[in-house]
Amino acid sequence: MSTQGLRGAAVVAGLGAWLPPRVVDNEEISRYLDTSDEWIRARTGIGERHVVDPGMSTVDLAVEAGRRALDSAGPGAIDAVLLATSTADQLCPGSAPQVASRLGLNGVAALDLNAVCSGFVYALATGGGLIASGVAGRVLVIGADVFTSLIDPQDRSTVPIFGDGAGAVVLREGTADEPGALGPFDLHSEGELAELLWVAAGGAKQRTSENRSDYFLAMQGTAVFRHACARMAESARTVLDKAGWQVCDVDRFVGHQANIRILQVAAKQLGLPPESVVANIEHTGNTSAASIPLALADAVTDGTLVTGHKVLLGAFGAGLTWGSTVLTWPDVKPG
Numbered sequence: 504m505s506t507q508g509l510r511g512a513a514v515v516a517g518l519g520a521w522l523p524p525r526v527v528d529n530e531e532i533s534r535y536l537d538t539s540d541e542w543i544r545a546r547t548g549i550g551e552r553h554v555v556d557p558g559m560s561t562v563d564l565a566v567e568a569g570r571r572a573l574d575s576a577g578p579g580a581i582d583a584v585l586l587a588t589s590t591a592d593q594l595c596p597g598s599a600p601q602v603a604s605r606l607g608l609n610g611v612a613a614l615d616l617n618a619v620c621s622g623f624v625y626a627l628a629t630g631g632g633l634i635a636s637g638v639a640g641r642v643l644v645i646g647a648d649v650f651t652s653l654i655d656p657q658d659r660s661t662v663p664i665f666g667d668g669a670g671a672v673v674l675r676e677g678t679a680d681e682p683g684a685l686g687p688f689d690l691h692s693e694g695e696l697a698e699l700l701w702v703a704a705g706g707a708k709q710r711t712s713e714n715r716s717d718y719f720l721a722m723q724g725t726a727v728f729r730h731a732c733a734r735m736a737e738s739a740r741t742v743l744d745k746a747g748w749q750v751c752d753v754d755r756f757v758g759h760q761a762n763i764r765i766l767q768v769a770a771k772q773l774g775l776p777p778e779s780v781v782a783n784i785e786h787t788g789n790t791s792a793a794s795i796p797l798a799l800a801d802a803v804t805d806g807t808l809v810t811g812h813k814v815l816l817g818a819f820g821a822g823l824t825w826g827s828t829v830l831t832w833p834d835v836k837p838g
Contacts, residue, residue, distance in 0.1 A: 512678055519671045522669075526553055547762050553668055561648060561649045562605070564647045565588070565671070566605045568793075572671035573606065584613040587647070588792055590649045602645065618692075628690060630642040640676045641674065641676070648667065648790060660722065669797075670797040688826060689828070694822065702718065702719065735818070743815070750773055755807070755814045756779050757781045758818065762784070783798050803832075
C-alpha cells in the first residue's frame with residue numbers, strides 16, 4: 504500500500520508521548536508470580552513497565568499524548584483524529600471521537616483503527632491517505648493502549664511483557680522531498696493465524712464464556728516470535744526497495760517494542776548494525792500500538808534520533824498484521 508502518486512505528502516510535524524505514572528518493576532511481579540528479574544530480562548529485555556491506576560483509561564492516555572503532539576506541532580487546524588488501539592474504552596462507540604472532543608477538536612472526523620501492535624503504522628498510512636486524497640490537511644495520529652486490561656494477572660507468560668502508554672504524531676500536508684515526509688508503505692495480514700495471539704471472548708462471536716481465561720490474551724509465544732522476526736524483516740526489505748533505499752542508508756530502525764530479541768534478530772536478518780536499533784522496551788514493556796511513537800519520543804529526547812536521520816519503522820502484531828514505512832527525521836521534538 505502506498506500513497507505515492509496522489510497529491511500531497513504526509514509530513515510529521517509534531518510528536519507527543521505519555522506514560523501513566525505508576526511503574527511496576529520486575530521485582531514487584533516476582534513477588535506474586537513464579538519468575539525473577541533475571542528471567543524476565545533474559546527473555547524479553549524488560550526491566551519495568553508503566554501501568555494505569557484504577558479508573559484510568561485508553562482515552563485518558565490518548566488525550567495526554569495527543570495534547571503533547573499538538574503542542575509540538577504548533578498552531579493549525581486539525582481535520583481528523585485517528586486512534587490506533589485494541590483496548591477502546593467501550594466496544595461501542597469508538598474512542599477516537601471522545602479523544603477529539605476532550606482535545607477541543609469538536610466536529611472533526613475521528614475513528615478507531617485496530618491492527619493491534621501494528622496499529623500505529625497502519626494509522627500513519629491511513630492518515631497519509633486522507634492527506635493525499637485531499638480529505639484532510641492535518642491529521643492527529645495516536646497510538647494508545649491499556650493492554651494490561653487484557654492480561655490475566657496470574658499468567659506468568661504475559662504479565663511481565665505488557666505495559667500501558669500512548670504516543671502521537673501530527674501529520675500535515677507537504678511535499679515528498681522534505682524531511683518528515685512519510686515514504687511508501689508495506690502492509691500485510693494473515694488472519695488464518697489469528698489464534699496465535701488473541702482474546703477469544705467478549706466480542707460478537709463469543710460475547711460471554713464460562714472459561715475465565717477466554718477473556719484474557721492467549722499467546723503462542725514461540726510461533727509469534729518466529730513470525731514476527733521473519734515478517735518484519737521481509738516487510739522492511741520491501742519498503743526499502745520501494746523507497747529506493749539501501750540497507751546501509753538506514754540510520755535508525757524503530758520497530759515495535761515487543762521483545763528486545765525480536766528487534767535484534769530482525770535487524771540482523773536485514774544486515775543492520777546493532778547501534779541502529781532504537782529500543783526503550785527496558786522501561787516501557789510492550790505498549791502495543793503506542794510503542795513506536797513512544798520509542799521515537801525517547802530517542803529524540805536522549806539524542807539517539809536527530810534531524811536528518813533516515814528512519815525505518817516496522818511493526819508486527821496480532822491479526823496477524825505487520826507493516827513498514829520510512830522517513831527522514833525532521834526537526835521535531837516531543838511536546
